[in-house]
Amino acid sequence: MAILLPLLLFSVTISTVSPAPTKPDTFKPPDNYLIDCGSSSQTTLPDRRTFSSDSSSSQYLKYDGREINVHDQSAKVPLPIYKSAKVFNAKATYSFHVTKPGWHWVRLHFNPVKNNEFKLDETKFSVVACNTLVLLHEYTPKAIEMQEYLMNVTTPNVNIVFSGEKDSPAFVNAIEVVSAPDMLIPEHADALFPVGKKVDGMTRFSFQKMYRLNVGGGEIGPGNDTLGRHWDTDRKYQKVQSGAKSVSIAPNVVTYLEGGSPLIAPPTVYASAVQMGNSETSSPNFNVTWQFDLDHSYPYLVRLHFCDIVSKSLNELYFNVYVGGKIAVSALDLSTVTGGLSVAYYKDLFVEASLVSNPFLVQIGPLNEPIGTKNAILNGVEILRINNSVNSLDGVFGADGRSVTGPSRGTVAAVGFAMMFGAFAGLGAMAVKWQKRPQDWQKKNSFSSWLLPLHAGDSSFMASSKTSLGSKKSAFYSSTMGMGRYLSFAELQEATKNWDSNSIIGVGGFGNVYLGVLDDGTKVAVKRGNSQSEQGIHEFQTELQMLSKLRHRHLVSLIGYCDENAEMILVYEYMKHGSMRDHLYGKNLPAISWKQRLEMCIGAVRGLHYLHTGAASAIIHRDVKSTNILLDENFIAKMSDFGLSKDVGMGEAHVSTAVKGSFGYLDPEYFRKQQLTDKSDVYSFGVVLLEVLCARPAIDPALPREQVNLAEWAMQWKRKGLLEKIIDPHLVGHINPESMNKCAEAAEQCLSEYGVDRPTMGDVLWSLEYALQLQDQGNTEEGSNGPGSCLANGAPLAPAVDNRPVTTPAQASENPAEVQVIEEHSGTAMFAHHANLNSR
Missing domain, CATH: 1.10.510.10 (Transferase(Phosphotransferase) domain 1)
Known part of the structure; x- marks a missing residue:
């Protein structure tokens, strides 16, 4: 939200998985904490994992409230850990010692167990990890849920703090804190958009699992995954199921590239796939589509898994991959990338969700070229939410109370690519406005009102004043600088009928633009700065400087200005016919x-x-x-x-x-x-x-x-x-x-x-x-x-x-x-050329 660069830039370089010294098939986690909260004894699951009890003497829990355990013997639940829960009527902290810093899974299990004291399906609480990362904000579990997170831990302990909102209790049924291998998240990822850009510093983020699908295959439980992950089936996410056909092979046929590993995804994932449902027809020309519900205010890491288990020989299969309505991989040739058939391969994409389609789509489709078979495949999909600028994975507030709507607003708390994605803040606004536009938007706004210009990296020339646009007016707005006629605030107030809202012909970051009539009958466009906004102040100064020295028949000219008190106003002659x-x-x-x-x-x-x-x-x-x-x-x-x-x-x-x-x-x-x-x-x-x-x-x-x-x-x-x-x-x-x-x-x-x-x-x-x-x-x-x-x-x-x-x-x-309502820099229906200043 998005710039679409010329077609040449949409080609994506396909690289193999970064090599590693070894090919580990198993991983023994240095830290492996499994806690059955509220249970009086340890619990063994069908996958042979054993969860310890968190009794009152638990070494992991620091809790100043009374001991509250709830248990429902009659509950029919998929796992015994969901039968009991620990309820907190005060702030509670679980603390787990970190043997080896690095990636750790944090999995929180919830089931609002029926009991006589609390209505747990009506609670509202928050969860913060490691003192700074918001995992859940004002959360209310309505059914059995498991929230899974992946964080790069650098502290001696993983602290997980539960706190109820407004006298509401918090609760949890089970907690997992388990080490994860370093290779799981790379340092770099390819940006979906703009194409060709590398996103650095991925290991500085925290992630929340939103979707993990075994495409074309059945459900995979933690006991059958190399890292205890759960893989769901993809069928319910397919937009048109008739266009998809599942295919599978024996998992032991799957091989991995040098440096690849089942730790990324087990062979079972790569042994099943979805291909085009009628790929054998003479002219298949459609995409297989999976649709996901995502909060578009966050960025995401999308990992796509591929393994050519459908081709009979090399270089038969070429297809396109689309993510969020944008081309992610063009003409993907798995046999060239991997050097063989049935070889596991995955592709990581950093996706700024505000720039892509809503609902969020993952699609595969045939290459529109007379080469290979008309088919496309996908074996697995993982979608991980990335923390926002205030280090939250749920909501706009950080653990320290900061909000993404405040002065520190941003999309991602990263340093490696702040410039790149800062430049795209305008498109995020564009996408939101486009999705939420009213039915009569053409009457109220021109197209330009949401096609905002990019502003990245300029500091305000009035940075020392957040509330007064005119606090440093003498430094830039002297009447001797050739900026035309000085107009008093009273004159402009009268010209705009006391800033009548019916006279507004433009709305932007600086403030409103009004159609006014001066005392001599001249129609003018009056751009009045908003004293509560610093947006575009640098551009405001630039326009003054430029217009004060430019005179040409085909450039607009400035009539005058006003800088009384805290006001900052520019006045242009009204352009009768608006924009081209x-x-x-x-x-x-x-x-x-x-x-x-x-x-x-x-x-x-x-x-x-x-x-x-x-x-x-x-x-x-x-x-x-x-x-x-x-x-x-x-x-x-x-x-x-x-x-x-x-x-x-x-x-x-x-x-x-x-x-x-x-x-x-x-x-x-x-x-x-x-x-x-x-x-x-x-x-x-x-x-x-x-x-x-x-x-x-x-x-x-x-x-x-x-x-x-x-x-x-x-x-x-x-x-x-x-x-x-x-x-x-x-x-x-x-x-x-x-x-x-x-x-x-x-x-x-x-x-x-x-x-x-x-x-x-x-x-x-x-x-x-x-x-x-x-x-x-x-x-x-x-x-x-x-x-x-x-x-x-x-x-x-x-x-x-x-x-x-x-x-x-x-x-x-x-x-x-x-006259349309416009964005400040669109220029529509605002300005006219001052005839007596025109020169060629």
Whole structure:
């Protein structure tokens, strides 16, 4: 929530399991504590594991309350450890000495045993391990449950603290604290997204088992697993059971790679699999899908187990693997990876759940190529939740009371990849908003309102003040800095009708944007900073600095500002026709002609070309997108929103900086190298050209996976020579094919993987002006009243297509209530160019 980089970046390098010096088949845990809580004697399970009693003299329990044991002789339970429970009416601590630091399983067993004193199915309690890790928060077991955790213990003891919430008792039926092998969790894992990124520091996390499935096989109990794990069957998680077919072989046939081990998963897991149910049909073209219910506010480690037990010879089976709606492994060839058949192999993926599909899907499907058999397999799935930024595996509060919604908010408490995933906080918000959007979202918000820009790593230029935006105003906002007219707070209050909520035309991290009317009748957009928010303050400063020194016909200009008391307000002239995106899709506005679209693009490119070449030092916009191309009353296009812009010093080819931009527009080379160049703007503008051609968003999560990313999807059709099949239907029959092809060629060049292969903005300008000439030639042949003709004021007519009427720009609504609510950096329907400051 997610940036989808060009198709080339979706290839995943398949590597074998990291080699180990030996191939251990068994593991003897140094620590092996099994406690039957509330029992008066030890208990032996059918798998021959023996649980000790925690009587009042137990060396493991420190408890200041009275001894409360409950026992239900009549209970029909799967294991005897669920017949009794220890109940705590005060804080209770179990402490287990650690013989050898490292990975340890902690398994907590719960069954609300019926008794005469407590209603255990109505209790609410929390559990904290090792003083800092929240295992359970306000938890109420309703039935027999086992919660399993894996933590890297570095303390002399594993302390597990039970505490009831609001006079509610806590209880537990059994506890396991057992050592786990070091090889179980690697130091590094592949990120599902962005593809190709390695996530470091995996051993610093704690994990909770959410799902562990023996795909295609039966249930595996702790007695038949090398590490005492339980594997469930996968049948109930299959979305369409008719599309899946189980297959199995004898477990003793399974072999492991050098360095591999049954400790990862026992042979029984690899000896069964699910393949495509009708894989023998002539043209199978479907995915086998497993669906899981996950809390998308956490990251996860997804481990997929594979073993080719269906092929009769090598290099027969090639298939794709999808996780969370994204390609996880493309064209997986197990025989090449493992060097043989029936060889165990697993793949670890770090998944930021907020960036992927909800519900969470794991899918396998055939390769759409004329090679191998049309089939796909999966042998096992493990999904482990990773602790959040406050070291909690359940809820938003840490053991110290911190909340993920507070100042320390983050997704993962990691140092190795903080930059990478910090850059994706915007997409997490995007995904949540998309899932929760109201039915009338198009009336209330433009698409841009949830397509947030990325902000990672910049410190606030007012960091010393959390509540006053104007506490250091004198350092940056002197009236001598060329920032236009000073407007008093009273003037702006009157202009916005005392900050009337009906005048709000934008909502963002800084605060609200209001449509106002000054005393001379000038309509303005008033951006008022929120004194309770520090979001985007650095960008706020940058925009002031940029707009104070930039003047061009195709760049927005600042009218004035206000910095009275603690206020921080910017004032722009109102842009009558909003953003270019609004006139392409999402707002049900009249369709605009191809010629008019080209003219808008040409205006935007002229503004960008000026930024790159016309200023004292090159300026990179860094957030080029269709919502930041605004239209004045004559539909003249101007670039807006310079909050992310960056100066490039004389003689410098690039500037090294944190990754910022908007999803779907971000230059992949900039993302990889963190080196910003003017070619990053060129790449983003290539996406804009495709928006203009196809009239759809750069990223649309509602579409099928292969269509989500516009740049990938459109370029696939372009390479097939079939781009006309996906262009805006309103252009069909009204666009000169040569003009369309010229624009598409310009877009393709802009989207080159490497910046050195992309054109300059000057080159793009030439290409678009040539495309405009080609369109004019075609329209001349059609006649002066064709869909590309112009009005007397220079604004082209829009064609009447699909019941969208032909209108002039002057007919567009001026009602503020119809202006979309926008994100601060989208630029939609906010700004206008101050006519007397325009210069070329």
